Amino acid sequence: MSSKVEFPFPFTSDHYEYTNNSSPLIPARTVTVSSNYVEEVRLKRKLLEENHERCYRSLPISLESQWETLLLVFRELATYEPEHFSFKRRGNTYVFTNHLLQEEETFVYRDHSSIDFEPLDLVGRHVQEDLIVMGDRHDGLFLEAGQLCFPSNWSLTFVLGMEFKTIHTPVPAIAEFIEKVERFITRIRPNTAWERKNWSITISHKLDTPLETYSDWGKLRYHVTKENAGELVNLRVEVQRLFRLPVTNDILFSIHTYLLPLNELVANDDWLKKFYTNVKTLPQELADYKGISLYKPELLGFLEKALKRRKIER
Template identity: 50%
Template sequence: MLQVDELRRFPYPFKGDMYRYSNNSTPLEHACSIEVTSGYLREIGLKRKLLSKYPERCYQSRSHTLQGQWEILEFVSEHLTTYHPDKFMVRKNGNEWTFINKLLREEQSFTFGDETTLPFEPLDFIGRHVQEDMIFMMQRDGDLFLDAGQLCFPANWSLAFNVGMSFKEIHQPIPGFNEEKLDERILKFIMQMEAGDPWWRKNWSLMAGNRLDASIETFDEWGQDRKKVTKENAGEFVHLRVEVQKLFRLPLTNGILFTIHTHLLPLKKLASKREWLEQFTNILAELPSHIAEYKGIVSYRNSVLQYLEERLKERR
């Protein structure tokens, strides 16, 4: 039953039998920026450990973002108390707030708008209570800029390196994005987003191991795991990594809040669902080399395919 529930809740990202980069965003009907899963306590504990040990790697902000950070704190707090009232509460007396996290048994009183009354900057504070990574992009001069963020579970990128960059600069390393003008189309799409009309998408990769923190700065630690993949261990060792990415236009500052919730599923569990097994085998076999290279799966793609194809033979 637990495995059935896990598969039912897993945000499987594919629709067809091939994959290409695209703007695959769709309207977010359940307009909540935050999801609370059974892994909440473990992931929050890991988040806080990383923030304590690597503060500059996991949190960055520009001084002009404080107003937007307060808007994000209010926005996310409202979602937490609206969609998860049994887990979170906020008491308000004018600008005097008390944020209550029932899961962690924590309370924090502060004066809304006065960062000196919080132990961390507003975005950093509220980010320590949610499983999602959160990126704040501000709009100016006809572009979007990554001006603040809390990023503990990146998929091979660096917040410290990217902070201050424009949307196109951030996505420049993705093969084909610029040549196919996909960066311009997606930027235009986001720039036209309106407050109250959020969107979401799913992004995927494969992960050798089950590490959530796959930052560029720690590549020497987790990158070596790619060499350990074999067709014999791929089922338990390799995971389908899916990011549920949600985009919200903030009405007061006109910025974009980008939340990222990372999910991992071992291939052994994916293979237990025949439809997914067949589809993902086709996708991985057909995946163009430049996409496989960018996603970092070239070195062990054949081992994974051998594992998946053997599971298919068993199901026939």
């Protein structure tokens, strides 16, 4: 499958809307294996090796949910991608085989001495997704563990242990809305998954844009021109899934990040038109938050040129 075919285009209407846009996922899946699997998993592992403290954090209270996540994701991979993964139980011992990477993981459930990493850190090395465990503590959802290699301008170290509403403080005009979202999440039933798409823009084809390396990638925003936008500007879409872990009653939040260079995006008339109108109608504070304001005129100029070339009415 080519990367363009599987790209989860996020816009459904011709103007910008701020909604929760979550829908239930049946069957309840937490991860997806895309055509970039091997390449992205290798990149994840490289980042984990070089910057473990930046990419992996956990609190002791998360350990039960981590084990539950490990079992859940390994089971899911073997169930839905049997040609690539298998998962067997021999007595107390589980064996997970990753045929794509020619690897085997053997462990005893809930026995920490049987694995080299924490359970979430281990299972995260076999999926493209970033994995976050949110503890449902009755008076709020708290970020209690995360393997985060591909963040869009946020820091795991900064948010570890924070409550859901506090984490989202930087998002503009969100206070009332985020309370509803949190309530929505607290109502997700066990073994049930919900999915939403969230979009932003990355300058350069780079998945790992943590706050910690902002000085490296942030400055590229000054380099966008009408001429180079097709190559430099990428639509970044996060397919975000929320799953209620049945045993601990915590929430597993998975983020699968996709990047699409604008040169590929504009080849699809419908995508081009929708993307253009959404960027154009994006409120100023959100354009600022998403970092688009710096190059919005150049971006719109590039898209207008493409629309004209393809004879699409604006």
